[in-house]
Amino acid sequence: MTDQNSPPVLHAEGLTKRYGRRVALSHCDLQIPSGRVIGLVGPNGAGKSTLLQLACGLIAPTAGTLRVLGARPAADAAHLARVGYVAQDTPVYAALTVGDHLRMGARLNPSWDAALAERRIAQVGLHPRQKAGRLSGGQRAQLALTVAAAKRPELLILDEPAAALDPLARDGFLHHLMEYVGELGASALLSSHLLGDVARVCDHLVVLAAGRVQLAGDVADLLAHHHRLVAPRGELDRLPAGLELVRREPAGAYERAIVRTAAGTPPPAWTVEPVGLEELVLAYLGRAAGDPTVPAPSPEAAR
Known part of the structure; x- marks a missing residue:
């Protein structure tokens, strides 16, 4: 249940990002309440990945302001620990084993939940000695999701994590994503061009096109x-x-x-x-x- 006193998961005012002459985001105003699974949808080049990278603190805005969980993105180590991020193509380190990924996660994250990570790895059929480079696309996605979730973040940010997966692997990924959200009590921001996936798991919607927010709100309210x-x-x-x-x-x-x-x-x-x-x-x-x-x-x- 959402805490009415919680700050918005994401609050943008006049948010703008330019790459040279190209405008990726233009004067975006957006406020997303906590406790939601948010679907971020739009065509290629709409600015979805840019918005998520801004939210993670990987890039800085050209103009405007953005606050994530009430603070500037990646403001300090404590804020970084509150956000879990799965980038496009669910990147993992091919030369490292599954167990190596978990040990690295434990060293880098003070709130690391080793029991959760080990339990979830076993549930999806991964062995600690498996090399990440030999995993299937669905297995790599599950490993990346586990590493992000075992931080016990308040917000999970996922950039097209299931786009390249076959239907069965995508179904498994979304199933485990919703289990993580329920277990952690976290919010999740999911970028996807697969509207069926968004309809299945998201209760809040943001439509982004031409670098601007076209529509935003709780799905039930928008449909009503x-x-x-x-x-x-x-x-x-x-x-x-x-x-x-x-x-x-x-x-x-x-x-x-x-x-x-x-x-x-x-x-x-x-x-x-x-x-x-x-x-x-x-x-x-x-x-x-x-x-x-x-x-x-x-x-x-x-x-």
Whole structure:
């Protein structure tokens, strides 16, 4: 259960990161409450990895501010110990054994939980003497996740950890991720372009595109405030107050539109259908990409 007095897991104001002339993130405002499993989604080049690297303190922002667990990222050794990170492709040291990874983790992390690490390694069928370079992709991912979680962090940050795994290995990885979150009482920030994985394990969503936050919030709230309207052609041109057009879907004599309803605004009397998480994400990504059937984004969309 979330502690209402806990600082946000991540709080960004005007966060901007440039690499030369290229802008990876532009004036991002974002506040994520603690106790969530957060899905960070967006197309390639959206700025997802940049945001996660900023959150880990691996790079510094060009402008704006970012606080993670109430402090500047990687502010000191104590703060580093509160965050576990699994980078893209779940890197491990090929020449080291599984046991070497655990011993290294114990030396580097003062709150290392050796019992948890050994128990989890056994559960996923790894032997301490196995060389990491000879592990399968799924096994390497499980080893990297175990090393990150055995720090007993308050926040696990995972950058596309299961993207290259086959469906069975990905299923096992997500299963163990949720077990870790439950056992540690931690928050988790999971970057992924696999919307099925996000729908399965995440209860908070951040949609990032073109270097900006397009949508953010608890999944249940977002789904409750988005609907698909079906009406005769032309009737959706002027929506009632309190409705924001996200994406229009022309179809014959009728047209459909995904809309966002303001708090307390009931859907109009047209045919109303629920919107799934994948449809919702694609609608906002299409709008950010300049889909001609989609209106320009409003500032409220990212709140």
